[in-house]
Amino acid sequence: MKYDTIKELLQYASKAENKTFKEVIEEAKGYDYNIDEISYKKGFFGHVVEECLFDYSPNSRSEPDFPELGVELKVTPIRRNKNGTISAKERLVLNIINYVEELTKTFETSSFSKKNKNLLIMFYLYSESMKKEDFPIVKSHFNNFKDIDGEIIRRDWEIIHKMIEDGRAHELSESLTLYLGACTKGANHLNLVSQPNSNIDAMQRAYCLKQSYMTTIARQVISNENLQRIIDSKTKMPQGFEQLVMKKLTVYYGKTQDNLSKEFSIDSKAKSLNDLLVARMLGVTGKVSRTIEFQKANIVPKSIRLEINNTIREDMSFKNFNPKEIVEHDWIDSELRDYFESTRFLISLFRKNNQGDYVFIKAFFWSLPISVLDGKVKDTWQETKRILINGVIIDNWNGKSRNNLPGKTFNHVCHVRPKAALSMRYPGDSNSFLLPNGEWMTKQCFWLDKKYVRTILDLTV
DNA sequence: GCATGATCATGC
DNA sequence: GCATGATCATGC
Numbered sequence: 001m002k003y004d005t006i007k008e009l010l011q012y013a014s015k016a017e018n019k020t021f022k023e024v025i026e027e028a029k030g031y032d033y034n035i036d037e038i039s040y041k042k043g044f045f046g047h048v049v050e051e052c053l054f055d056y057s058p059n060s061r062s063e064p065d066f067p068e069l070g071v072e073l074k075v076t077p078i079r080r081n082k083n084g085t086i087s088a089k090e091r092l093v094l095n096i097i098n099y100v101e102e103l104t105k106t107f108e109t110s111s112f113s114k115k116n117k118n119l120l121i122m123f124y125l126y127s128e129s130m131k132k133e134d135f136p137i138v139k140s141h142f143n144n145f146k147d148i149d150g151e152i153i154r155r156d157w158e159i160i161h162k163m164i165e166d167g168r169a170h171e172l173s174e175s176l177t178l179y180l181g182a183c184t185k186g187a188n189h190l191n192l193v194s195q196p197n198s199n200i201d202a203m204q205r206a207y208c209l210k211q212s213y214m215t216t217i218a219r220q221v222i223s224n225e226n227l228q229r230i231i232d233s234k235t236k237m238p239q240g241f242e243q244l245v246m247k248k249l250t251v252y253y254g255k256t257q258d259n260l261s262k263e264f265s266i267d268s269k270a271k272s273l274n275d276l277l278v279a280r281m282l283g284v285t286g287k288v289s290r291t292i293e294f295q296k297a298n299i300v301p302k303s304i305r306l307e308i309n310n311t312i313r314e315d316m317s318f319k320n321f322n323p324k325e326i327v328e329h330d331w332i333d334s335e336l337r338d339y340f341e342s343t344r345f346l347i348s349l350f351r352k353n354n355q356g357d358y359v360f361i362k363a364f365f366w367s368l369p370i371s372v373l374d375g376k377v378k379d380t381w382q383e384t385k386r387i388l389i390n391g392v393i394i395d396n397w398n399g400k401s402r403n404n405l406p407g408k409t410f411n412h413v414c415h416v417r418p419k420a421a422l423s424m425r426y427p428g429d430s431n432s433f434l435l436p437n438g439e440w441m442t443k444q445c446f447w448l449d450k451k452y453v454r455t456i457l458d459l460t461v
Numbered sequence: 462g463c464a465t466g467a468t469c470a471t472g473c
Numbered sequence: 474g475c476a477t478g479a480t481c482a483t484g485c
Contacts, residue, residue, distance in 0.1 A: 083475090274479085276471080300477095408465075
């Protein structure tokens with residue numbers, strides 16, 4: 001079947017909305033599928049849409065699925081969260097990067113642009129408790145990376161390209177870029193390939209649209225979510241989004257917490273006051289993470305307080321972990337690795353002055369280096385997993401509970417500590433989580449040691 | 462001063 | 474009501 005226009009294609013695709021994969025198969029003319037036979041096969045969802053809906057055979061050519069329109073078809077899952085919102089279940093993996101070939105390309109001639117310039121994305125709703133063929137197709141969406149997204153993705157591509165050019169493909173990480181990432185995938189983790197300007201083999205990677213990007217798109221087209229924007233379509237970003245954010249923040253360098261609180265009419269005693277201030281500096285009410293750009297790019301704001309002598313008093317905490325998830329995964333597929341591999345941080349520094357007030361001195365974007373992630377952070381995670389499996393030992397000490405999970409003496413980069421509103425360890429309590437051995441303990445999270453954090457700060461300025 | 466546990470205020 | 478981004482408190 002031929003489609004003359006993208007509109008026609010999209011219209012046809014939308015016919016599958018609210019149908020399950022099983023229904024799409026059954027309605028296909030001339031096909032005689034045994035669902036039980038094909039449903040467990042790899043690529044089931046894509047194949048059903050390609051063969052049964054669009055009536056063409058699957059291919060892995062480097063040209064798009066609909067060559068005459070230059071449109072690539074992607075079938076991708078969303079899931080429903082406990083609070084009712086939806087999220088992309090995974091990143092959208094595009095084509096594999098051939099480091100040698102890609103080095104010779106420009107953005108326009110790149111393998112990414114060649115195949116993925118126009119995407120027809122079909123979202124289906126994944127559910128743990130349902131059979132694959134009963135998942136419904138929810139929505140079709142056409143994405144051609146116009147305007148701001150296109151600009152940001154072009155710069156992302158250039159960052160990846162520069163890494164290859166510099167012989168640093170082995171240091172690539174999804175967290176280095178904003179929307180377009182270079183991700184590893186499944187068995188690819190173990191696939192080492194050569195790269196042009198270095199003797200070090202690198203993990204094979206593919207272009208992807210970050211999970212956070214896909215979540216934002218899904219919420220916009222399916223849930224009609226309305227987020228604040230930091231930039232509008234008229235904003236010029238000759239040096240990219242990050243530089244633009246820096247430009248907005250630089251204006252406030254040298255101002256104290258007090259100054260800034262007054263300027264933005266914030267009267268708050270929150271421990272995360274600096275976070276609120278940074279949001280206001282960017283023109284956002286509420287949280288920075290609730291803006292289109294930060295949500296798509298998965299940028300997490302962090303603020304650090306420095307003492308007068310430039311030391312840091314506190315370690316840096318992250319999300320609470322889920323013991324069950326840790327025990328059930330290997331490091332390479334773990335939530336923690338995935339978090340650091342795909343998260344970019346916006347770090348703001350506030351330094352104490354002689355009056356005891358904190359001065360906003362600088363901000364910068366940062367990602368945890370892969371070498372640290374797959375080094376010391378991995379060690380802490382592995383040790384945590386080992387102890388979770390063997391049984392966490394909790395005892396009482398001066399009225400506090402104490403445990404044997406890897407603490408600060410473990411490796412001076414990453415450790416485990418409690419993080420909850422209250423120190424509680426009762427079944428079902430919101431401050432407690434269930435351990436694999438059936439006991440309950442106060443929720444814990446992974447922390448980065450302040451000593452390590454200090455090493456990422458460039459305080460020469 | 463360090464290690465460890467405990468807890469706060471806020472947005473959503 | 475909980476997750477988040479943090480900071481406070483205490484014993485050694």
